[in-house]
Amino acid sequence: MNRDVTLRLLRYFETLGRELNYRRAAERLYISQPALSSAIRQLEGSVGARLFDRDTHSVSLTEVGREWLPHVRSALREVDSALDAAASIVDSARVRIGYLIGTGADLLFQLLDGVDQALPGLTVETTEFDFTDPSAGLASGACDIALLRPPVDVPDLQSVVVAEESWVACLPRTHRLAGRTELRIEELLDEPLVVAPGSAGVWRDYWMASDARGGRPAHVAAEAATYEAETTLIARGVGISFTTSSLRRLYDRPGIRFVPILDRPVSYTCLAWRPDRLSAPAWRLVQHLRDRIPATREHP
Known part of the structure; x- marks a missing residue:
């Protein structure tokens, strides 16, 4: 045996x-x-x-x-x-939650509302992670639970879907396609891209639309670890990026335009954890948060 x-x-x-x-x-x-x-x-x-x-x-x-x-x-x-x-034994149990930049403002704090009353004695610490670690601390063990956007390079990951979004292209205001109401991915594959740092791994590949390129390399114009840096580069005309529809509301500013991409798969935001690494307090928090998500389902 x-x-x-x-x-x-x-x-x-x-x-x-x-x-x-x-x-x-x-x-x-x-x-x-x-x-x-x-x-x-x-x-x-x-x-x-x-x-x-x-x-x-x-x-x-x-x-x-x-x-x-x-x-x-x-x-x-x-x-x-x-x-x-x-x-x-611990006077105040501590659970660390990481969240990927751009997800916490909308979702995390809604999920955490009322945790103090539901789980007294539990201390929740939240940490924001940029694109250098799209696993939001799960890969390194810096966090127990994460709010992230798959795919990420983390083994034995379990997750439930919190939200779904569509893809949009973020373009300079003066770009030849900025006036369009919708686009298809094939129209954008030869454009210079602003992408996440190399440490983002499969997450970077996903947001470069590598699966749609048929082996063609992407033209990487610049790297950015935050949405602020990304949108600034795009407003300067350095390149374009592929991102999620919520960015239209969270990061819209003069100098850029967001145009929906019709033929890309749904982007999921998920609550994620590594079961073998959860403490008892962290598992109780996972169960509590899971109960707050309407129509909870596993990420496909």
Whole structure:
């Protein structure tokens, strides 16, 4: 038996063992059914035996699964008890929330409204991150929970959608396309771009529309780590950028124009966390915040 089994996998096993239904278990865990199936296969590989029998009509525990489940439940109770004890030792539990610049003003403080009353004794610290770290502190461990815009380079990330936005092009006021009411991405792929720093990784690639280029390199005119720097460069005519529709309201100013891009996928703003790294107070805050999000769903 491979004993390198994570707490997350044990929680997945316990939930599926209780529900005996992949859809319901995945909904309870706020993950997709394929992600749950993959996790169970990983756990079965570590244990060295099948834990569930599954056909088109039903899911049932194998003999190994039935005998092991009470031990897993007992272990999880002990872990939760230990985490709760650790939290109670601290006079004021501290949870660190990071948010990507441009998301906090609109969303974070709405989510945090009333937390003091709902979770007394919890101290919430918020930190704004610029484009050099679009994971908003999750990748480095600087934060426990983050409000961000996927995709980001963070393993084992779980998230729920807080908001959806469309793509817009941010153009200099004098740009030849600035008077248009709508654009398609193909019209913009040869334009000089103002982009995030290289440390942004896949997030930078996403906002360069790399998937639409068919291997063509982007013309990077400048890098900017904040929306202020980005819009200033664009107003000067250095280049254009691709961004979200909320920027029309938050950062509109003389010298730039925002034009909707019709044929790009939805951009999501998500509440995100790394389950294996959450303290008991942080997990309680995640649950509280998740309950405040209408029609909560996992990020696709």
